[in-house]
Amino acid sequence: MDFALFCTRVNILFLLIALCSPCKFIQSPMDFGPLNFHQTTDTSSLDFGRIVFDSPSAVLRPQSPKEISLLLGFLSASSFSKVTVAARGAGHSIDGQAQALDGIVIEMDSLPSTISIHRGRESGSSYADVSGGALWIELLRESLRFGLAPRSWTDYLYLSVGGTLSNGGISGQTFKHGPQISNVLQLDVVTGKGEQVTCSPTESSELFFAALGGLGQFGIITRARILLQDAPPKVKWVRAFYDDFETFTEDQELLVAMPDAVDYVEGFILLNEQSLHSSSVAFPSHLEFTPEFDSNGSNYRVYHCIEFAIHDYQVESTDVEQVVTEISRKMSHIPSHFYSVEVSYFDFLNRVRMEEVSLRSRGLWEVAHPWLNLFVPKSGIREFKDLLLDNISPTDFEGLVLIYPLLRDKWDANSSAVLPDGGGRAEEQVMYIVGVLRSANPATCAAQCLRDLLRRRRRVAKVATDPRIGAKQYLARHPSQGQWQDHFGRHWDRFVARKAQFDPLSILAPGQGIFPRTY
Numbered sequence: 001m002d003f004a005l006f007c008t009r010v011n012i013l014f015l016l017i018a019l020c021s022p023c024k025f026i027q028s029p030m031d032f033g034p035l036n037f038h039q040t041t042d043t044s045s046l047d048f049g050r051i052v053f054d055s056p057s058a059v060l061r062p063q064s065p066k067e068i069s070l071l072l073g074f075l076s077a078s079s080f081s082k083v084t085v086a087a088r089g090a091g092h093s094i095d096g097q098a099q100a101l102d103g104i105v106i107e108m109d110s111l112p113s114t115i116s117i118h119r120g121r122e123s124g125s126s127y128a129d130v131s132g133g134a135l136w137i138e139l140l141r142e143s144l145r146f147g148l149a150p151r152s153w154t155d156y157l158y159l160s161v162g163g164t165l166s167n168g169g170i171s172g173q174t175f176k177h178g179p180q181i182s183n184v185l186q187l188d189v190v191t192g193k194g195e196q197v198t199c200s201p202t203e204s205s206e207l208f209f210a211a212l213g214g215l216g217q218f219g220i221i222t223r224a225r226i227l228l229q230d231a232p233p234k235v236k237w238v239r240a241f242y243d244d245f246e247t248f249t250e251d252q253e254l255l256v257a258m259p260d261a262v263d264y265v266e267g268f269i270l271l272n273e274q275s276l277h278s279s280s281v282a283f284p285s286h287l288e289f290t291p292e293f294d295s296n297g298s299n300y301r302v303y304h305c306i307e308f309a310i311h312d313y314q315v316e317s318t319d320v321e322q323v324v325t326e327i328s329r330k331m332s333h334i335p336s337h338f339y340s341v342e343v344s345y346f347d348f349l350n351r352v353r354m355e356e357v358s359l360r361s362r363g364l365w366e367v368a369h370p371w372l373n374l375f376v377p378k379s380g381i382r383e384f385k386d387l388l389l390d391n392i393s394p395t396d397f398e399g400l401v402l403i404y405p406l407l408r409d410k411w412d413a414n415s416s417a418v419l420p421d422g423g424g425r426a427e428e429q430v431m432y433i434v435g436v437l438r439s440a441n442p443a444t445c446a447a448q449c450l451r452d453l454l455r456r457r458r459r460v461a462k463v464a465t466d467p468r469i470g471a472k473q474y475l476a477r478h479p480s481q482g483q484w485q486d487h488f489g490r491h492w493d494r495f496v497a498r499k500a501q502f503d504p505l506s507i508l509a510p511g512q513g514i515f516p517r518t519y
């Protein structure tokens with residue numbers, strides 16, 4: 001054993017003794033040889049949800065994947081410690097999923113943020129190698145310098161590559177290109193046993209598919225190879241309004257059936273003036289839609305908005321305006337309530353940043369977010385919408401309700417991501433993602449109010465995931481292993497077997513609350 005490795009082991013041993021000590025004597029940054037542990041930081045027990053605040057005992061800011069490997073290798077070989085380890089990407093989880101109570105948080109942004117772009121000769125052969133802690137906005141900026149960009153996105157880009165690949169990564173491009181986890185060619189992963197493995201669909205494929213959508217349970221993603229395509233200079237961004245839910249969903253399904261023409265499809269339910277304006281940052285000057293939400297107070301009217309986009313490569317042979325007009329003719333939106341703007345591709349993808357800046361300026365970004373995200377089978381979407389509206393008071397709802405269709409065949413069934421299984425019905429190709437993205441403004445919603453919102457979130461999730469609607473939660477932390485088992489359904493045994501293979505002592509991602517740590 002070389003001397004550096006010996007020192008590291010001795011030093012981690014000291015760390016473990018420190019962590020196990022009842023008086024927790026770690027008070028300042030600690031130099032444990034090549035591994036530099038820090039005292040708990042402000043962010044290590046904080047996430048976007050601001051609902052769970054579990055403090056770790058130490059924070060590792062690794063400079064290389066090797067350091068992560070040394071730590072996990074040591075922990076999995078030492079039989080006396082029950083220390084757990086959570087990778088923390090950008091900390092945009094809702095329920096403490098990147099936290100590790102009394103364990104070690106690894107801050108992934110400390111890894112050197114390397115992004116290298118490879119332009120292939122043929123279409124579909126360009127890719128980026130990017131570190132697991134890098135943000136998608138960084139990848140976008142770098143790839144655009146080469147006229148390239150990833151195909152599949154999330155709405156918000158200040159999320160880490162490893163964090164979204166551990167969940168799915170979805171947005172309005174998912175119907176066309178699949179989720180982000182369907183656009184990965186290769187990964188470097190450090191398993192719970194400390195092994196550094198390069199994996200792909202053909203090389204160590206079990207680990208590759210386990211890690212994609214794997215909730216951080218099988219290993220820490222330190223590098224991902226992401227598929228790129230030519231980036232359009234501009235995007236035609238369109239909004240159409242509806243006062244009828246059926247017509248709204250029929251038109252969404254019409255759009256996702258036109259992948260050759262349409263590049264992005266989303267939509268939202270407009271519950272009140274605030275939800276109309278909060279999502280209209282790019283449209284305010286000519287959005288002359290002034291709906292009457294309140295028809296005499298009792299029978300509340302809601303509206304719906306479809307958002308779609310077409311990449312504008314500004315090629316003479318394609319008149320994007322013409323394409324939009326032809327698509328509009330096929331749609332059944334409220335006549336004359338159809339708006340479009342042309343924006344740069346970067347501004348389009350980075351649109352939620354505008355919303356963030358606006359919310360921050362009003363002190364409404366760093367507040368509690370009792371979000372609920374669900375995949376709902378097409379056959380249950382009408383009933384789910386009624387359930388949701390029965391449990392939401394439009395007058396006091398702050399936030400956004402996103403709803404748009406996805407196509408099941410764009411997801412790889414080998415990945416760990418969980419989709420609805422159709423609740424006994426023949427599996428439908430179309431399913432919906434619904435995001436109830438609610439903010440709890442402390443000025444109007446204090447502790448008791450937040451508890452009520454969380455109770456309502458649980459109630460809606462419970463009814464929605466019953467076989468009658470057959471939904472599956474996305475990005476959720478389930479409260480018990482039994483409920484995780486229900487969530488995974490027929491895929492539970494595979495998930496457990498993968499855990500036994502790659503993280504047998506259940507060291508990783510304790511904040512998901514799936515597997516208790518074992519010796």
Ligand code: FAD
Pocket residue numbers: 047048086087088089090091092093094097098099108132133153154155156159160161162163164166167168169170171215216217219220221222475509511512
């Ligand atoms: P973290 O919260 O840091 O971590 C999430 C989980 O992944 C934890 O269990 C953690 O331990 C694990 N993890 C983190 N890094 C790694 C790694 N390198 N290797 C292995 N495991 C790791 N999701 C969508 O799909 N589409 C959206 O449009 C979308 N929009 C969002 C907008 C906002 C404003 C927010 C707050 C979230 C949004 N999300 C969206 C959800 C987001 O994708 C997830 O919360 C994701 O986990 C965030 O990435 P992160 O880097 O913040 O992860």
